[in-house]
Amino acid sequence: VRLVFGLAACLVLWTACRTGDPRSSHSAIPPRLGPKLYLRGGAEHDELNARADRLVSMALANGQAYEILEDLCTTAPHRLAGSPGAERAVEWGYDTMRRLGLRNVRREAVMVPRWVRGDIEKLSLVGTAEEFKITALGGSIGTPAAGLAGEVVMVRSFEQLKQLGDKARGKIVFFNRLMNPALLNTFAAYGGAVDQRSRGPIHAARAGGIAAIVRSMTTLINDYPHTGATRYEAGLPKVPAVAISTKGAERLAALLQEGTVSLNLQLSCRTLPDVASANVVGEIVGMKPNEIVLIGGHLDAWDIGQGAHDDGAGIAHCLEAMRLIQVSGLCPKRTIRCVLYMNEENGVRGARAYVQRHKQDLERGTHYAAIESDRGGFRPRGFDSSARDERLAELQRVVEPLRSYHMGAMIKGRHGGVDISFLRPYCRLLFGLVPSSQRYFDFHHSDLDRMEAVNERELALGAAALAYLASVLADE
Amino acid sequence: VRLVFGLAACLVLWTACRTGDPRSSHSAIPPRLGPKLYLRGGAEHDELNARADRLVSMALANGQAYEILEDLCTTAPHRLAGSPGAERAVEWGYDTMRRLGLRNVRREAVMVPRWVRGDIEKLSLVGTAEEFKITALGGSIGTPAAGLAGEVVMVRSFEQLKQLGDKARGKIVFFNRLMNPALLNTFAAYGGAVDQRSRGPIHAARAGGIAAIVRSMTTLINDYPHTGATRYEAGLPKVPAVAISTKGAERLAALLQEGTVSLNLQLSCRTLPDVASANVVGEIVGMKPNEIVLIGGHLDAWDIGQGAHDDGAGIAHCLEAMRLIQVSGLCPKRTIRCVLYMNEENGVRGARAYVQRHKQDLERGTHYAAIESDRGGFRPRGFDSSARDERLAELQRVVEPLRSYHMGAMIKGRHGGVDISFLRPYCRLLFGLVPSSQRYFDFHHSDLDRMEAVNERELALGAAALAYLASVLADE
Numbered sequence: 001v002r003l004v005f006g007l008a009a010c011l012v013l014w015t016a017c018r019t020g021d022p023r024s025s026h027s028a029i030p031p032r033l034g035p036k037l038y039l040r041g042g043a044e045h046d047e048l049n050a051r052a053d054r055l056v057s058m059a060l061a062n063g064q065a066y067e068i069l070e071d072l073c074t075t076a077p078h079r080l081a082g083s084p085g086a087e088r089a090v091e092w093g094y095d096t097m098r099r100l101g102l103r104n105v106r107r108e109a110v111m112v113p114r115w116v117r118g119d120i121e122k123l124s125l126v127g128t129a130e131e132f133k134i135t136a137l138g139g140s141i142g143t144p145a146a147g148l149a150g151e152v153v154m155v156r157s158f159e160q161l162k163q164l165g166d167k168a169r170g171k172i173v174f175f176n177r178l179m180n181p182a183l184l185n186t187f188a189a190y191g192g193a194v195d196q197r198s199r200g201p202i203h204a205a206r207a208g209g210i211a212a213i214v215r216s217m218t219t220l221i222n223d224y225p226h227t228g229a230t231r232y233e234a235g236l237p238k239v240p241a242v243a244i245s246t247k248g249a250e251r252l253a254a255l256l257q258e259g260t261v262s263l264n265l266q267l268s269c270r271t272l273p274d275v276a277s278a279n280v281v282g283e284i285v286g287m288k289p290n291e292i293v294l295i296g297g298h299l300d301a302w303d304i305g306q307g308a309h310d311d312g313a314g315i316a317h318c319l320e321a322m323r324l325i326q327v328s329g330l331c332p333k334r335t336i337r338c339v340l341y342m343n344e345e346n347g348v349r350g351a352r353a354y355v356q357r358h359k360q361d362l363e364r365g366t367h368y369a370a371i372e373s374d375r376g377g378f379r380p381r382g383f384d385s386s387a388r389d390e391r392l393a394e395l396q397r398v399v400e401p402l403r404s405y406h407m408g409a410m411i412k413g414r415h416g417g418v419d420i421s422f423l424r425p426y427c428r429l430l431f432g433l434v435p436s437s438q439r440y441f442d443f444h445h446s447d448l449d450r451m452e453a454v455n456e457r458e459l460a461l462g463a464a465a466l467a468y469l470a471s472v473l474a475d476e
Numbered sequence: 477v478r479l480v481f482g483l484a485a486c487l488v489l490w491t492a493c494r495t496g497d498p499r500s501s502h503s504a505i506p507p508r509l510g511p512k513l514y515l516r517g518g519a520e521h522d523e524l525n526a527r528a529d530r531l532v533s534m535a536l537a538n539g540q541a542y543e544i545l546e547d548l549c550t551t552a553p554h555r556l557a558g559s560p561g562a563e564r565a566v567e568w569g570y571d572t573m574r575r576l577g578l579r580n581v582r583r584e585a586v587m588v589p590r591w592v593r594g595d596i597e598k599l600s601l602v603g604t605a606e607e608f609k610i611t612a613l614g615g616s617i618g619t620p621a622a623g624l625a626g627e628v629v630m631v632r633s634f635e636q637l638k639q640l641g642d643k644a645r646g647k648i649v650f651f652n653r654l655m656n657p658a659l660l661n662t663f664a665a666y667g668g669a670v671d672q673r674s675r676g677p678i679h680a681a682r683a684g685g686i687a688a689i690v691r692s693m694t695t696l697i698n699d700y701p702h703t704g705a706t707r708y709e710a711g712l713p714k715v716p717a718v719a720i721s722t723k724g725a726e727r728l729a730a731l732l733q734e735g736t737v738s739l740n741l742q743l744s745c746r747t748l749p750d751v752a753s754a755n756v757v758g759e760i761v762g763m764k765p766n767e768i769v770l771i772g773g774h775l776d777a778w779d780i781g782q783g784a785h786d787d788g789a790g791i792a793h794c795l796e797a798m799r800l801i802q803v804s805g806l807c808p809k810r811t812i813r814c815v816l817y818m819n820e821e822n823g824v825r826g827a828r829a830y831v832q833r834h835k836q837d838l839e840r841g842t843h844y845a846a847i848e849s850d851r852g853g854f855r856p857r858g859f860d861s862s863a864r865d866e867r868l869a870e871l872q873r874v875v876e877p878l879r880s881y882h883m884g885a886m887i888k889g890r891h892g893g894v895d896i897s898f899l900r901p902y903c904r905l906l907f908g909l910v911p912s913s914q915r916y917f918d919f920h921h922s923d924l925d926r927m928e929a930v931n932e933r934e935l936a937l938g939a940a941a942l943a944y945l946a947s948v949l950a951d952e
Contacts, residue, residue: 061658181933182537184881219933379855379912381882405660406857406912436855436882436912438933457657457695457914 052401052468054328059464065320066456072315073306073451080303081343082114082275089299093280093340100323102282110353112277112343115139117303118268126262132248133223136269137230137241138346147266150210154256158203169208172263175200176249181219186437190217201241202233211265212241215249218441223247226446227302229346240267279350280340284325286474291334293474294370295321296419298344305449313377313459315340320463325471332474334368341419351419362426369429369473372417373466377459378435384413386430398472407465433466528877528944530804535940541796542932548791549782549927556779557819558590558751565775569756569816576799578758586829588753588819591615593779594744602738608724609699612745613706613717614822623742626686630732634679645684648739651676652725657695662913666693677717678709687741688717691725694917699723702921703778705822716743755826756816760801762950767810769950770846771797772895774820781925789853789935791816796939801947808950810844817895827895838902845905845949848893849942853935854911860889862906874948883941909942
């Protein structure tokens with residue numbers, strides 16, 4: 001039956017995609033009753049298989065995820081929270097949701113930090129013309145205009161820095177621990193190195209250092225530095241912090257092998273007062289309108305590259321999933337709410353504001369499930385889930401129809417993603433879309449994270465998987 | 477145990493990769509006895525898990541697949557059989573096998589066709605300056621120097637062309653059937669369209685046409701034409717044949733909607749007499765030296781792009797698998813023979829010559845198994861296999877240790893690949909490495925098939941999977 005349906009769907013879509021522009025048609029789709037699920041019988045099983053087939057075929061043959069992403073990356077390539085680009089992204093998100101025919105489209109206000117990179121980012125070898133490719137870490141303070149010069153001390157860990165005692169005093173601390181390339185999951189490798197970026201300046205200051213240089217978070221060796229958020233600790237001096245390209249890190253380590261190295265660092269970045277911004281929210285209203293299945297990603301992105309994978313892809317996944325659910329004629333029982341979060345990268349204010357604003361609803365248990373996409377637009381493998389073991393086995397059956405598309409994995413996870421992790425006290429079912437992680441950190445937070453790094457079919461499959469899980473959870 | 481071993485292996489490799497160059501060390505690895513397998517006990521299971529962990533960690537942390545591929549693509553970017561580039565590739569293959577410490581390294585001679593593209597490839601709209609991006613199909617005849625002009629007739633199928641009757645006589649036949657984007661497996665979509673390329677000129681000639689234009693085999697819409705082999709039939713006229721970019725195909729179809737279109741085609745390609753070339757062969761000699769597990773890919777590639785995925789990746793997979801098996805200290809029972817086949821793209825002479833030359837051995841049943849890699853260097857999912865159902869379940873257990881790396885699939889297939897399909901009468905176990913197919917036809921046979929399209933980690937994983945299966949089959 002599945003095969004026959006699949007072939008039939010292909011034929012229908014094949015014809016459809018040759019003849020018309022579906023953009024014009026979503027709002028014209030007549031609503032029909034959602035199917036009954038979980039009767040554990042053959043018919044429901046067939047319906048879910050057919051649903052998966054339909055969503056995947058539509059996404060591949062006639063999807064718009066790639067166009068949506070291209071549109072975002074063209075409209076607001078740089079969209080760090082608080083920037084004019086982020087405001088363009090908010091307007092774009094609002095307009096796109098309306099164009100897609102979503103209901104209750106709105107901006108939900110949130111105050112966000114405003115960090116500005118400025119024009120000057122320069123790290124040079126004192127006494128030479130040699131420069132390194134760097135990028136200020138988000139949240140870093142700037143240096144005096146003439147720069148800040150000092151000897152460099154290299155460490156691989158905070159422990160090693162501590163053991164140096166006074167030897168780091170007055171120096172520039174260079175954190176040069178690699179992401180472990182032997183780990184299959186590059187997010188695990190990232191997790192084993194990213195404390196240098198997020199807390200390096202704190203440890204540098206504690207050791208009496210004057211600045212922090214952090215090896216970029218990637219397993220590639222090239223000349224593209226990778227930015228990301230860093231933090232300071234109250235009661236400690238703030239020191240300027242930058243990421244150096246991995247090629248630069250290797251070069252610097254080699255120079256340090258030969259003897260003393262002094263560097264001059266100039267940064268013009270600074271933090272301005274908080275400004276108003278917004279999460280963007282839109283819905284497919286279900287027959288039980290007050291029960292919510294939330295899908296989300298983050299609208300903000302770093303100010304280098306285009307944030308195409310991080311998290312343009314997540315935004316495209318979510319918006320395309322909403323479109324697919326509508327055009328496939330599904331009429332979910334629960335409301336599917338799409339949230340484009342603001343400020344995931346450097347403050348997570350959007351996620352906090354969402355919880356604040358919807359606290360009453362959340363406490364009433366209205367949020368049945370939430371799914372986040374924030375791991376890039378690569379070939380999806382399935383989902384991870386916060387569910388407990390018994391429930392996980394059930395959920396494995398739910399995504400079984402995605403298995404023939406090699407995206408039926410249901411992995412034990414923690415909270416699906418940073419933004420929806422704030423829902424944890426109120427919502428037991430948190431999911432994250434899990435794409436292949438092999439290439440993610442080639443691009444992440446760097447100038448390489450552009451449209452060219454995204455494959456149309458891989459992106460489309462992510463949207464189909466998300467549409468499937470959201471729609472099934474909404475009917476469950 | 478597995479986790480502990482994995483962590484230990486990571487640590488060891490981590491240290492190793494920080495301290496020395498493994499290139500200098502493979503021949504120094506002391507041989508040790510291969511483990512006993514298939515006792516179905518816990519220890520053997522643990523050994524296989526440990527082997528998979530070791531091979532994957534080594535490939536990811538300290539692999540050379542990417543360097544091998546880069547070396548090939550730099551040494552012989554254009555290496556169509558019979559060309560000077562192909563001869564450089566043969567020498568490169570021979571030298572690389574020697575450098576990797578393989579035994580019985582040799583060239584096995586084979587006569588190959590010699591098709592030459594020439595400098596002129598031009599398709600223009602008569603009466604205008606408008607040109608289309610095209611590439612001659614491999615094996616095509618050229619046109620008269622002044623070109624060949626004619627009206628265009630577009631068809632989506634051979635059936636449709638047949639129904640045109642005499643209306644195609646004297647015309648240029650434009651085959652414009654799309655690869656079906658709704659199919660998950662792009663090789664299936666390719667299979668549904670590629671007859672236009674391989675047999676278009678035959679059908680065009682049969683209908684009285686004067687040339688064949690074929691829509692490029694890709695689901696992308698862009699201006700890169702994709703070449704590939706085409707055929708003529710004895711007794712029918714030969715007509716010149718080209719692939720047009722998909723953007724060009726869309727443009728041409730739009731022009732035909734408006735009215736009559738006449739084109740002028742100029743091609744300077746031609747076929748010269750056959751020349752001598754070679755397959756390149758090297759071995760890891762087992763304790764039962766005359767029993768063979770063969771792994772192979774093809775050394776030749778089309779003369780545009782660099783053949784990085786097709787089939788540089790397969791060559792890199794095979795050579796790196798041979799290196800990994802050696803440096804991991806495995807000492808397989810059967811001989812593992814690596815064959816770099818010549819002329820897969822336009823004649824398959826290498827595969828035929830291999831069977832001719834080794835006929836006696838093959839008839840004695842010396843070839844226990846063969847694995848081919850010729851589907852690109854993308855994220856591997858596992859293997860397909862010619863084995864029958866009962867055996868397939870056993871083989872599924874064999875690759876079980878690859879499952880935690882998401883490459884443990886063992887799919888029912890036909891013959892693993894074009895080159896090893898010639899072994900079918902003599903060898904029951906034929907396997908093909910199966911990577912994700914989503915991006916393959918973005919690059920295949922086009923100028924885009926370059927190093928930049930290959931990801932180091934994805935390529936490394938393919939080599940590890942291949943090394944694992946080859947070494948386990950050799951011990952079975």
